Amino acid sequence: MIRKFALSALAFSTLLIARSASAEELKRYLWNDEKGFVSAESCQEKTAVAVPLHVSTQKPARVIGGALHGIAAGDMEAYVMEVARTVESPRIGEPAERVSGSFWQAEMRGDDYVVLECAGVRPARAMWVLFKVFSPRTTLPFAFVGVEATNLAIFKRAKIHSPENAESALEERSGKTHDFHAAPADGASATHETDETQAPATSPTPRATAPAPGPVDLPGTGSSATQSTSPAKGAGQAPAGAAEGGAAGAAATGADGLPSIERVSGPLEYVICVGEGSVNVRDKRLQTTLFNAAKLEELKPVQSWGEEKQSKVVNGRRYSFIQVRFSKRPASANTGWVAEEFVKLKSKCAFAATAPSRPVPQPLGLVISGLGDPKCCLFPTAKRPTHSYREGMRRFRAGRDGGRRLHAAADLYREKSDPVLAVAQGTVIRGLYAFYQGTYAIEVRHSGGFIVRYGEVTGQRPDEVGQGSRVRAGQTVGFVGKVNSGCCLPMLHFEMYDGRGGTDSLNSGRAPFFRRFDLIDPTNHLRKWEKAKFGESY
Amino acid sequence: MSATRRLLIAFAIAAALALVLRWLTVSEEPGVLPPPAPTAAATDSASAMADAAASDAGTGAQPPGTPAPVLAPRQGRLPLPAPNASALQSMVNLLAEFSRPDRSLDDLLAFLQGTKQDPLMAEDRNPYSGDMTMVRTKSPLQNTRYFHAQFFTDDQGRKFAQHISFEYKPGPHAMDNAIKAVQRAFPSLGEPSYENGEFRQWDVGNGYVVWVKRLGATDLEDNPFQTYGKEDLGTIRVALEQNPHDGE
Numbered sequence: 145m146i147r148k149f150a151l152s153a154l155a156f157s158t159l160l161i162a163r164s165a166s167a168e169e170l171k172r173y174l175w176n177d178e179k180g181f182v183s184a185e186s187c188q189e190k191t192a193v194a195v196p197l198h199v200s201t202q203k204p205a206r207v208i209g210g211a212l213h214g215i216a217a218g219d220m221e222a223y224v225m226e227v228a229r230t231v232e233s234p235r236i237g238e239p240a241e242r243v244s245g246s247f248w249q250a251e252m253r254g255d256d257y258v259v260l261e262c263a264g265v266r267p268a269r270a271m272w273v274l275f276k277v278f279s280p281r282t283t284l285p286f287a288f289v290g291v292e293a294t295n296l297a298i299f300k301r302a303k304i305h306s307p308e309n310a311e312s313a314l315e316e317r318s319g320k321t322h323d324f325h326a327a328p329a330d331g332a333s334a335t336h337e338t339d340e341t342q343a344p345a346t347s348p349t350p351r352a353t354a355p356a357p358g359p360v361d362l363p364g365t366g367s368s369a370t371q372s373t374s375p376a377k378g379a380g381q382a383p384a385g386a387a388e389g390g391a392a393g394a395a396a397t398g399a400d401g402l403p404s405i406e407r408v409s410g411p412l413e414y415v416i417c418v419g420e421g422s423v424n425v426r427d428k429r430l431q432t433t434l435f436n437a438a439k440l441e442e443l444k445p446v447q448s449w450g451e452e453k454q455s456k457v458v459n460g461r462r463y464s465f466i467q468v469r470f471s472k473r474p475a476s477a478n479t480g481w482v483a484e485e486f487v488k489l490k491s492k493c494a495f496a497a498t499a500p501s502r503p504v505p506q507p508l509g510l511v512i513s514g515l516g517d518p519k520c521c522l523f524p525t526a527k528r529p530t531h532s533y534r535e536g537m538r539r540f541r542a543g544r545d546g547g548r549r550l551h552a553a554a555d556l557y558r559e560k561s562d563p564v565l566a567v568a569q570g571t572v573i574r575g576l577y578a579f580y581q582g583t584y585a586i587e588v589r590h591s592g593g594f595i596v597r598y599g600e601v602t603g604q605r606p607d608e609v610g611q612g613s614r615v616r617a618g619q620t621v622g623f624v625g626k627v628n629s630g631c632c633l634p635m636l637h638f639e640m641y642d643g644r645g646g647t648d649s650l651n652s653g654r655a656p657f658f659r660r661f662d663l664i665d666p667t668n669h670l671r672k673w674e675k676a677k678f679g680e681s682y
Numbered sequence: 683m684s685a686t687r688r689l690l691i692a693f694a695i696a697a698a699l700a701l702v703l704r705w706l707t708v709s710e711e712p713g714v715l716p717p718p719a720p721t722a723a724a725t726d727s728a729s730a731m732a733d734a735a736a737s738d739a740g741t742g743a744q745p746p747g748t749p750a751p752v753l754a755p756r757q758g759r760l761p762l763p764a765p766n767a768s769a770l771q772s773m774v775n776l777l778a779e780f781s782r783p784d785r786s787l788d789d790l791l792a793f794l795q796g797t798k799q800d801p802l803m804a805e806d807r808n809p810y811s812g813d814m815t816m817v818r819t820k821s822p823l824q825n826t827r828y829f830h831a832q833f834f835t836d837d838q839g840r841k842f843a844q845h846i847s848f849e850y851k852p853g854p855h856a857m858d859n860a861i862k863a864v865q866r867a868f869p870s871l872g873e874p875s876y877e878n879g880e881f882r883q884w885d886v887g888n889g890y891v892v893w894v895k896r897l898g899a900t901d902l903e904d905n906p907f908q909t910y911g912k913e914d915l916g917t918i919r920v921a922l923e924q925n926p927h928d929g930e
Binding site for chain 2: 405406407408409410411412444445446447448449469471479489544545549552553573574575576577578579580581582584587589593595597599602603604605611628629630631637641643645646647648649650651652653654658660
């Protein structure tokens with residue numbers, strides 16, 4: 145008797161422990177239309193900015209997968225799905241729970257979706273969007289399930305709720321409350337500027353901005369009054385039909401009646417400027433959301449031949465849209481139209497982080513006091529130059545322009561796109577700028593105060609290397625470029641200054657170098673570093 | 683009819699045909715009139731700028747590789763182009779102006795404002811290598827885009843143009859149009875210092891070069907300021923910049 149009681153107590157305790165397991169310990173499954181719930185043990189968890197699942201905002205609302213062809217849709221993160229009570233394969237989890245009538249919410253990590261990538265599971269290379277599944281009776285989550293764009297039977301006839309409505313429905317059934325707005329510490333993933341949401345970023349509520357309601361109380365999809373303004377400007381004409389909205393570029397009028405010039409400080413880097421959440425990126429007709437751009441995601445505005453903007457009324461408010469491209473996204477899905485007011489220079493975005501760069505970990509022995517330090521420095525190319533930099537036109541002080549000026553650098557010939565390496569620890573004092581014939585330059589102030597201009601590099605910016613970045617010795621700060629004329633092999637144009645030039649630009653100066661007065665001959669330094677690295681020198 | 687007379691008539695016909703052909707092949711962007719022939723009373727400001735440049739610099743071809751005579755300094759604000767002036771020519775003329783000494787950043791900004799191109803100015807300051815000012819435009823002229831200028835400060839504290847460029851819409855005659863626009867803006871240009879099918883560069887004195895490039899696939903990659911798609915292949919970039927060195 146006592147033994148029976150003990151065994152029952154043990155079983156019950158186990159059950160309680162299992163049921164009260166944290167969300168992170170929940171079992172993970174995949175939904176397959178034919179097989180039902182299959183184990184997702186072999187899957188890898190990742191995050192994604194955008195996923196190929198959406199909720200169509202045309203009635204009746206439903207979950208749709210894949211590309212949106214002219215369908216207005218909202219993002220999964222803004223909805224909670226109530227699985228229909230008639231769905232087959234009704235139980236999953238341990239202990240098994242009824243799926244029918246359960247509530248499914250996309251799992252987010254910050255502003256990103258959590259997804260599963262599963263090797264050996266069909267369809268191959270699919271992205272399984274992870275949903276946390278809540279019991280309708282207890283409000284406890286009992287499983288994670290990955291759902292993929294071509295297996296959506298689980299959501300057939302599902303009710304699409306806003307988080308508020310889901311909370312109400314669940315409370316009605318279970319008598320318990322659950323907060324579907326609760327989001328990770330850095331705020332909810334509200335989507336801005338869409339027909340699904342409220343106004344962005346300026347809400348005073350401390351809680352995450354509420355995502356859009358579901359089909360029961362979807363707002364109007366917004367007027368489809370899309371206007372295209374393509375001013376046909378001649379050389380002396382003012383632009384016609386300027387689009388409404390858009391904060392960037394709005395200008396007061398100066399004393400001469402002309403618009404004031406917009407002035408900014410810092411590099412010309414554009415970002416999605418919102419306080420939290422993401423922004424819709426639409427197709428050219430502004431009808432369909434192609435993907436969502438995350439806050440502070442880098443982008444470049446696209447300029448057309450004769451500027452083109454479009455405007456559209458969303459939730460009673462007119463937005464001006466511009467075309468942009470996100471360079472860090474794959475080429476097949478990196479272009480679209482965004483409300484102009486959410487595109488700002490990073491230096492003008494109030495939400496951009498302004499924390500200084502953290503010190504870069506320094507390998508032992510490479511902290512130097514300056515050019516004179518015996519430990520200084522490293523050769524600036526990964527492989528040895530193919531030609532001597534001490535001869536011909538490549539050498540420092542070689543005559544130019546019929547001898548009217550002298551070469552202010554040593555040219556290190558390497559293969560195009562070879563990495564260019566920082567010769568010592570330092571700080572990027574000027575990021576990439578146009579230098580010569582389609583190549584660029586970057587300036588680094590190194591330990592001890594000497595400055596190197598790494599010239600004739602490509603426009604490719606290595607990760608973590610931008611204006612103000614700290615770099616370590618040997619870190620890639622650029623890539624060898626080749627000038628347009630094809631006159632010469634690809635090269636690194638290497639200029640050095642001892643740092644006494646103060647605030648004068650490196651290009652200030654007179655004959656014969658037309659450079660700042662503290663320009664120094666890099667040759668002997670390069671030879672020393674070359675010998676240390678390659679065992680020989682030119 | 684005597685043989686001499688026949689020869690004279692044939693010569694006259696040939697000369698007339700040559701003139702007609704020359705007039706027909708002065709190609710321009712569609713819908714835009716070619717600039718009028720330079721005259722003392724030219725009313726087209728764009729041509730007036732080119733005319734004045736010719737009178738400053740002298741005329742006649744230069745021997746190959748000889749840097750063109752420096753265009754003389756010119757006082758006063760940059761003249762604004764006429765409403766029907768070619769955008770390409772107007773922008774190339776602007777580049778020519780900045781190969782002269784004593785053209786300032788303010789001159790550039792006034793021009794861009796006057797042509798309603800809505801300039802944006804970005805100051806990049808650091809206490810170690812001085813100031814650089816970048817200028818871009820938000821409303822470029824039709825068939826042009828991605829205007830980009832960089833000004834540095836010399837040892838006298840004055841800002842000078844280190845790089846000014848813009849892009850012109852691709853097309854079957856775009857490269858030819860751009861080259862002709864450069865030749866009109868710099869009348870004493872002489873032979874190019876570099877030339878291949880996709881690129882041409884001339885020395886224009888004062889340490890500046892002007893070049894025209896038809897952008898290929900690799901040129902469209904990795905631009906830190908501009909973004910491109912495949913449809914942008916063949917875009918023409920025209921630039922005035924300081925020459926940091928000549929290659930071999």
